[in-house]
Amino acid sequence: MEMNDKKxxxxxxxxxxxxxxxxxxxxxxxxxxxxxxxxxxxMTFGSNFESKxxxxxxxxxxxDVFFENDDINKIALVAPxxxxxxxxxxxxxxxxxxxxxxxxxxxxxxxxxxxITNHExxxxxxxxxxxxxxxxxCHYCEKITxxxxxxxx
Amino acid sequence: xxxxxxISITDYTKEEIFKxxxxxxxxxxxxNQNLLNNKVVATLFFEPSTRTRLSFESAISRLGGxxxxxxxxxxxxxxxxxxxxDTIMTVANYSDMIVMRHPIEGSARWASxxxxxxxxxxxxxxxxxxxxxxxxxxxxxxxxxxxxxxxVCFVGDLKYGRTVHSLxxxxxxxxxxxxxxxxxxxxxxxxxxLFLDRKVLKYEEHRELDEIIADxxxxxxxxxxxERFSDPMEYEKTKNAYVLKNEMLKDTKENMxxxxxxxRVNEIHTNVDENHKAxxxxxxxxxxYTRQAIITYILGLK
Numbered sequence: 149m150e151m152n153d154k155k156x157x158x159x160x161x162x163x164x165x166x167x168x169x170x171x172x173x174x175x176x177x178x179x180x181x182x183x184x185x186x187x188x189x190x191m192t193f194g195s196n197f198e199s200k201x202x203x204x205x206x207x208x209x210x211x212d213v214f215f216e217n218d219d220i221n222k223i224a225l226v227a228p229x230x231x232x233x234x235x236x237x238x239x240x241x242x243x244x245x246x247x248x249x250x251x252x253x254x255x256x257x258x259x260x261x262x263x264i265t266n267h268e269x270x271x272x273x274x275x276x277x278x279x280x281x282x283x284x285x286c287h288y289c290e291k292i293t294x295x296x297x298x299x300x301x
Numbered sequence: 302x303x304x305x306x307x308i309s310i311t312d313y314t315k316e317e318i319f320k321x322x323x324x325x326x327x328x329x330x331x332x333n334q335n336l337l338n339n340k341v342v343a344t345l346f347f348e349p350s351t352r353t354r355l356s357f358e359s360a361i362s363r364l365g366g367x368x369x370x371x372x373x374x375x376x377x378x379x380x381x382x383x384x385x386x387d388t389i390m391t392v393a394n395y396s397d398m399i400v401m402r403h404p405i406e407g408s409a410r411w412a413s414x415x416x417x418x419x420x421x422x423x424x425x426x427x428x429x430x431x432x433x434x435x436x437x438x439x440x441x442x443x444x445x446x447x448x449x450x451x452x453v454c455f456v457g458d459l460k461y462g463r464t465v466h467s468l469x470x471x472x473x474x475x476x477x478x479x480x481x482x483x484x485x486x487x488x489x490x491x492x493x494x495l496f497l498d499r500k501v502l503k504y505e506e507h508r509e510l511d512e513i514i515a516d517x518x519x520x521x522x523x524x525x526x527x528e529r530f531s532d533p534m535e536y537e538k539t540k541n542a543y544v545l546k547n548e549m550l551k552d553t554k555e556n557m558x559x560x561x562x563x564x565r566v567n568e569i570h571t572n573v574d575e576n577h578k579a580x581x582x583x584x585x586x587x588x589x590y591t592r593q594a595i596i597t598y599i600l601g602l603k
Contacts, residue, residue, distance in 0.1 A: 262426050264407035268384050288407025289428050290309065292492060 159192055164211040166233040167223075172196050172204035174226040177300050179208070181222050181255050187213060201229060221249040225256065225282060226300050248279040256284060259297040263289035305599045306413040306420045310431040310471045317598075318438065318471070324594035324603050325439050325587070328363075332590065336602045337366025343396035344370035345388070346423075347379055347403040352563060353423050353432075356585070357400050360592035369395060386415050393418045398600060419599045427463050433562055434467040436591040440584040441472075441519055444558045448472070452516050454480040457523035457543050457568055459489040464562045465523060466493060473497065479504035480513045484539040486530055510543055515552050520545070522561040522568050522581075540567075547572040560584050 170178050172195045178184075184191060190211040199205035214234065223230055224246040234242040252274045258265050265272045265288055273287035282295045307313070313321075328334070342361050346354050349372060361368045371377040379388060385403065389412045392399055399416060401409060402423040409422035409429070424430040442448050453472060455465050459481050469479060470493075479497065481489045481504060488506065497504050507513055514520060522545055530536040544567060545559065558580040561569060565581070573579050597603040 260406060262404070262406045264385065264405050264411045267405055268386060268411070270411060286407065288410045289426070291406070291428075 159209070160238060161190070161209050161211045161235055162238055164189070164209065164235050165213050165215060166235060167208045167210075167227075168205070168231045168233065169199065169202060169229045170206040170208065170223075170227045171202050171229075172206045175206035175208075177226045178206075178223050178230075180301065181226065182215070182219065184208070184210070189213060217244075217247075218249065220244070221247050222252065222255060224248040225252065225298065228282075248276055248282055251275050252284055255300055256293065257299040257301065258286045258289060258291065259293040259299075260286065260289050260291040263291065265289075304413070304416070304419045305601075306422075307431050307595055307599060308409045308413055308420065308422045309429045310434040310467050313431075315474050318435070318474075321435060321591070321594045321598055322439050322442055324598060325435075325590040326443075328590040328593040329587075332363050332593070333365075334363070334593075335365035336597050337361060337364035337600075340366045340398075340600070341396045342366055342368045342596065343392045343399045344368050344423075345377075345392060345399060345401040345403075346370065346372050347374045347377075347401065347408075349373040350402050350424060352585070353402060353430075356588045357423065357432075357592055359589050360596060363589065364593055364596065366596075370400075385412060389416045389420075398596065421595060421599065424463075427461060429467055430463055431467060432588070432592055432595055433464050434471050435595060436584065436588040437464070437468050437521075437560065437562075438471055439587050439591045440558075440560060440580060443587070444580060445518055445556060448475040450476050451518040452478045452480070453519045453521060454482060454514060454517040455489075455521045455523070456482045456510060456545070458487045458525050458529060459483040459523070460487040461526075461529060462523045465489075465521065468521065469493060470496065473500045473502060477502060480507060480517065481505070482507045482510050482513070482543070484508070484525070484535070484543070486535060486539075487525065508542075510545065511549055514549065514557075515554070517557055518554060520553075520557065520559045522559060522565075524564070524566050524568055544568055544570060545573055546570040547576055550576055550578055553578065 175195050193208040195206040196204045230246045232244040233240045254271050274284035277283050277285045283292050285292050344357055358368055374380055385408050393416045398419045400421045400423050404426050406426035406428040409425045413420040422429055422431055459465050527536050557578055559578055561581040563585055
């Protein structure tokens with residue numbers, strides 16, 4: 149078993165996924181987006197670790213959980229630098245980075261107060277019009293929500 | 302079969318738009334055709350818009366159809382708090398097509414996802430008003446003989462004017478060059494400039510109306526509303542700078558036409574009305590033919 153990051157080694161997992169480099173203040177958003185409150189296997193998470201890149205970062209370790217790319221990419225909106233380590237038999241067998249997806253359903257809120265999605269119980273739908281500085285276009289009102297105004301639930 | 306709707310002008314291809322313009326031409330020659338016999342069209346105006354409603358009702362009547370509906374939300378169950386979804390699902394039971402105007406943006410798209418009959422968007426807040434765009438395109442093609450390579454000058458409130466936004470998007474299919482003339486506070490929003498940049502189309506922004514109208518094939522006037530200004534002094538200072546007067550048309554191109562989505566307040570002086578370059582009232586008449594074309598196209602009757 150490798151101990152390449154002694155400070156963060158909360159408890160090693162045999163098989164599963166480690167999500168690293170989550171901005172500390174968005175840890176619970178990531179948990180919500182991935183529905184981790186429903187996970188029934190062992191989960192460990194820690195927050196406010198020092199990170200050169202992010203200032204303070206958080207990390208989540210999930211036993212026996214593996215994500216589809218489409219699912220994991222949803223967290224790119226709140227954790228664009230996140231890195232995934234896929235663990236099999238205590239070894240990192242694959243590393244992944246998240247990518248902003250082409251469309252986003254459900255998790256973001258349209259910033260237009262006059263949009264129908266803010267008036268009736270509708271699952272929001274967006275197409276991503278810019279991936280670098282993330283900007284998303286509402287399928288309903290056709291207005292653009294930029295990163296600065298993006299609310300993720 | 303999936304329903305055909307008209308929610309946003311950008312949902313339609315160039316071919317579909319041409320098909321509708323050709324049908325409208327046919328209705329102009331022969332406006333009374335009993336194609337909607339035994340059909341019921343619902344006209345749901347969640348906010349009042351007399352002009353658009355009358356135009357639709359005229360189109361339906363000339364097609365021999367019946368219409369049902371309401372003219373503002375206070376006279377309907379909406380005032381009791383009914384959702385758009387419930388209203389649409391109910392009215393879809395009573396009609397073959399729903400024409401709707403609603404102040405909330407995206408409401409027409411949402412309606413099209415819950416309705417079992419086709420939806421025609423007659424305006425959803427500041428978002429889209431595609432039947433207006435279609436009649437604007439019809440008027441431009443009719444007066445210029447083509448939609449290609451024209452110079453279109455948009456004047457007035459370019460920030461909030463949805464007819465401007467939809468028409469500029471639609472005209473982007475035809476290698477248009479654009480001039481935007483507006484007060485500083487009502488400039489064309491950046492997202493539309495980015496849209497034109499991506500399409501590599503030429504546009505210029507101006508403060509003064511007489512600077513560039515000599516180049517225009519179409520001058521598209523819009524109303525400047527006092528409530529759009531944060532500073533009322535600014536409104537008083539600028540309002541007269543964007544009024545089109547007859548003498549200003551002297552050096553404009555012979556083929557040039559003045560369009561306006563109406564209602565006009567004072568942005569086109571009444572002395573323009575008699576000029577053969579004034580086209581806004583005929584443009585409103587074209588709205589009936591265009592809406593006849595849209596209704597029959599969507600219902601598959603033409």
